[in-house]
């Protein structure tokens with residue numbers, strides 16, 4: 001089976017804070033790492049390969065530093081890595097990210113299955129998977145919690161649909177967004193890391209694509225615009241009651257009584 | 263299209279300038295500052311960096327003719343005709359937005375044998391329900407549902423489409439947005455609209471640590487998803503208004519590469535999302551046995567018990583009871599947190615609750631910023647006393 005896993009490099013921590021006065025985001029470290037949700041997609045791909053044979057390719061769109069997450073995927077067992085990187089892709093929203101990924105994927109030699117994570121820890125939209133499947137004109141499902149059966153033509157999976165559980169058979173080629181906890185991701189292997197240290201990562205840029213029109217990429221190709229970023233506000237009304245246990249409990253009781261909860 | 267130009271000569275301190283960028287989008291290359299493809303055009307470097315160092319140049323992109331795209335559409339989320347309550351909340355919001363731009367609200371409803379259910383929507387003051395019925399639409403499947411959406415959008419050209427951020431909505435909306443090459447803003451918590459009919463969409467990102475205001479100024483339809491229990495449902499009118507428009511789409515357009523083989527109901531449990539009252543246990547609860555008093559308080563108040571993530575991690579509570587970013591979003595009328603510190607991840611799942619009470623023995627605990635009423639005290643003192651008071655009050 002020919003499997004492509006989409007992985008994104010995200011900031012090492014999402015514990016960002018916005019300075020309410022200056023409006024500047026304060027970050028503890030500027031480290032970055034693989035989007036944690038993508039580990040589950042990669043693990044799913046590796047399990048499928050172990051059971052059914054095939055090749056696992058990881059693909060990421062991002063700045064040149066995003067090579068690091070591809071290397072991390074090698075040390076977990078991915079066979080091949082592709083970085084999609086070009087100045088022209090800067091400022092991409094979901095639409096242009098998905099379109100760019102689809103252009104890159106068309107340059108690889110085919111696939112049976114594409115796996116995405118549930119969402120990222122930065123942009124956090126969970127939209128890239130479904131949009132990518134549209135550009136590739138393939139079926140897709142999200143919230144995959146279990147793989148049930150794999151044949152040459154299709155894959156049967158279980159999906160968590162909030163109040164119901166759905167079992168569906170999806171024809172290849174297709175795209176799945178897997179939920180966290182579908183499988184426990186393995187740890188990177190030191191031996192694999194050493195063995196793949198100098199492994200080549202193919203880099204695709206705009207010039208390699210079928211569609212080279214810059215209007216379709218990066219900011220130009222992004223219908224959404226982030227206008228401003230600000231810290232979340234806390235609720236309006238505040239009262240803080242301190243004192244001995246008895247008096248604060250009385251205040252608490254009186255208040256919930258006043259609000260007609262007792 | 264807007265772009266950034268770096269004026270190297272105006273940079274006073276290159277390291278500081280790099281630090282203003284929250285997205286790590288600036289590199290030094292041969293001693294010169296460069297902006298790389300990680301740039302999100304947030305313009306913070308323009309506003310907060312050395313004056314003039316980074317210049318923002320706006321070139322207006324080509325926009326669609328917005329006057330051709332009118333009315334606000336709500337996608338009716340349902341399973342076998344049972345309409346998800348987020349739909350009504352979106353209708354409430356859509357009416358408010360449509361009122362501001364003097365346009366109407368319509369609904370798009372697709373499925374099998376749902377005409378009867380469509381009638382119910384007419385009690386909420388909307389103009390039209392566009393109804394698509396086919397046996398191929400019985401279960402949600404992404405390709406046929408997108409095909410119906412495409413048919414509808416081409417026919418009605420709505421200005422904006424609101425979709426509930428349910429498991430269906432979160433797949434369907436992006437696929438539709440990609441088909442129309444338009445923008446989709448995920449999980450909006452605040453929606454407004456300008457005179458120019460541009461939606462002003464505010465959403466949390468970075469796991470709720472920051473809020474972003476997003477717009478889709480050049481494209482139509484504008485699309486947004488909104489989570490359940492974020493907007494307010496409208497009042498149900500005593501009589502019906504508006505009309506149901508039956509639409510037809512050929513079965514040949516409803517082909518799918520997905521065969522839904524089985525759908526089971528999950529066991530119907532009382533969920534924390536549905537509860538009007540929640541009492542939340544945090545790590546201030548010292549042992550599993552002590553959850554008994556939390557449960558007891560919940561029972562007395564006719565509510566449910568919920569918890570923070572560490573209690574799920576140590577196996578004391580079921581994951582379905584977890585509130586927060588990686589758990590459930592709740593919006594009860596009353597929530598009492600007991601020994602919960604109030605991390606952003608927790609708070610993002612409950613800060614829309616109506617009345618928030620927090621009991622914590624640390625006056626500095628961040629939960630007190632979220633709570634409307636903070637009780638600085640020991641839960642082992644306050645909770646049993648409160649239980650006693652409620653019981654006594656009932657007896658009296």
Ligand SMILES: Cc1cc2nc3c(=O)[nH]c(=O)nc-3n(C[C@H](O)[C@H](O)[C@H](O)COP(=O)(O)OP(=O)(O)OC[C@H]3O[C@@H](n4cnc5c(N)ncnc54)[C@H](O)[C@@H]3O)c2cc1C
Pocket residue numbers: 005006007008009035037038041059060061062092093094095097101115116117118119120122123124125126127128129224226302445446447448465467468473474476
């Ligand atoms: C504060 C903020 C808010 C934003 N809000 C929106 C918004 O509402 N709408 C919008 O259109 N854009 C938005 N964006 C832009 C969006 O985050 C980026 O376009 C990003 O490239 C893709 O979205 P995501 O991170 O949400 O990915 P998700 O859709 O959450 O990712 C799902 C999966 O897609 C795959 N994937 C995602 N990105 C990549 C990649 N670069 N390379 C390889 N695989 C990938 C991974 O498998 C991942 O698990 C926002 C950006 C910021 C900074």
Ligand SMILES: Cc1cc2nc3c(=O)[nH]c(=O)nc-3n(C[C@H](O)[C@H](O)[C@H](O)COP(=O)(O)OP(=O)(O)OC[C@H]3O[C@@H](n4cnc5c(N)ncnc54)[C@H](O)[C@@H]3O)c2cc1C
Pocket residue numbers: 469543544545546547569570571572573584585586587588589590600601602603604605606607608611621622623624627639640641642
């Ligand atoms: C990506 C990510 C996602 C996450 N998602 C979630 C999520 O969905 N939900 C969630 O809850 N967490 C989530 N977390 C974890 C979160 O960051 C916090 O660690 C967690 O919410 C803390 O739980 P707590 O308040 O119960 O425990 P603590 O932070 O340990 O707080 C315990 C509190 O109890 C008080 N206390 C102690 N003893 C007493 C007493 N006798 N009387 C009164 N008060 C007392 C203490 O002062 C303290 O404030 C997430 C974290 C990450 C990184």
Ligand code: SF4
Pocket residue numbers: 282283284285286287288297300301302303304305306307308
């Ligand atoms: S616009 Fe924002 S993301 Fe882009 S370089 Fe400036 S600070 Fe960084």
